Amino acid sequence: MAKKEFYDLLASRLILTVIAIYLILIILNVNNFYNIFSDPSTNVSKNVNGNLSLLMLSILINILSGYGAIVGIMIGSNSIASERRGNALNTLLVKPVYRDTVINGKLLGVIGFFICVFSIVILFFTSAMFIICGNSIAPFIGDYITRLPVILFTSLIFITFFIVLSMLMGILVKNQAFSLLLSFIAVFLSDMIRTTSFAGNISLLFWMDRYHVEHVIRGLSPHGIITNFKNPFLEPSLSMSAAMNYVEPEIFRLIIFLLVVLVLCYIAFMRRDIA
Numbered sequence: 001m002a003k004k005e006f007y008d009l010l011a012s013r014l015i016l017t018v019i020a021i022y023l024i025l026i027i028l029n030v031n032n033f034y035n036i037f038s039d040p041s042t043n044v045s046k047n048v049n050g051n052l053s054l055l056m057l058s059i060l061i062n063i064l065s066g067y068g069a070i071v072g073i074m075i076g077s078n079s080i081a082s083e084r085r086g087n088a089l090n091t092l093l094v095k096p097v098y099r100d101t102v103i104n105g106k107l108l109g110v111i112g113f114f115i116c117v118f119s120i121v122i123l124f125f126t127s128a129m130f131i132i133c134g135n136s137i138a139p140f141i142g143d144y145i146t147r148l149p150v151i152l153f154t155s156l157i158f159i160t161f162f163i164v165l166s167m168l169m170g171i172l173v174k175n176q177a178f179s180l181l182l183s184f185i186a187v188f189l190s191d192m193i194r195t196t197s198f199a200g201n202i203s204l205l206f207w208m209d210r211y212h213v214e215h216v217i218r219g220l221s222p223h224g225i226i227t228n229f230k231n232p233f234l235e236p237s238l239s240m241s242a243a244m245n246y247v248e249p250e251i252f253r254l255i256i257f258l259l260v261v262l263v264l265c266y267i268a269f270m271r272r273d274i275a
Contacts, residue, residue: 004105009075009113018074019117025067026121029059030128052137053144054234056129057151063125064118064155065226069190072159073183075113076166079106081176103167103269110163111156118152146240147233154229154251161222161258162187168265193217194224225254 010016130137137144166183173179192198202217218224232238232246
């Protein structure tokens with residue numbers, strides 16, 4: 001089932017188009033960074049104490065999580081809709097397999113596909129940044145390699161959340177366009193909650209420390225958790241071990257979000273008629 005899902009995604013023109021757009025957005029981000037880096041009037045390394053690897057990781061996590069959430073929504077929605085259109089789900093469900101096996105297979109296939117996409121993105125991004133920055137990054141390559149797996153793991157959990165959420169919407173709502181719309185609304189709301197105009201203004205209503213309240217409010221959405229994760233993890237004054245002490249609760253919270261929506265997806269798939 002996982003292998004079938006993986007190859008179905010490779011054969012989907014819609015998904016390949018979305019991935020192509022994803023890569024184009026990465027090129028635009030790299031080009032924007034190049035324009036800033038090559039401008040002698042700016043000092044892009046000042047805010048990271050000269051450690052450009054932290055700036056690279058900041059851009060990378062924005063690419064993986066920001067754009068990745070949209071790609072995840074598209075893939076998750078397409079995963080359910082394509083099977084429904086081809087009546088493949090009915091065929092699978094009459095076979096001697098548990099319904100949760102179907103979800104497990106599709107999810108593993110999608111995650112495997114995304115890991116491949118991530119690998120391409122990271123290889124492309126890292127190569128481009130090294131070409132642009134050259135010797136300015138070389139002294140910090142160890143720090144970049146050390147922190148990269150944590151960035152990848154956190155981003156994968158984040159995107160998997162939206163993949164599963166869009167699959168849940170696809171199961172609950174038979175109209176693909178409407179289920180996709182609901183998924184995009186969820187992304188929009190998650191992104192809105194982390195903003196200063198929302199979390200910051202809400203924090204003004206409480207007498208407690210505003211920064212702490214804003215931090216808690218941001219933690220109510222996956223996008224906000226990524227923001228709470230990124231700030232200390234990429235803080236130049238913190239070592240890797242010190243940064244992990246700050247971000248481990250955020251990663252755990254993101255895993256809880258994923259588990260909740262995954263359980264809901266299992267329940268919906270096992271109890272509803274998805275034909």
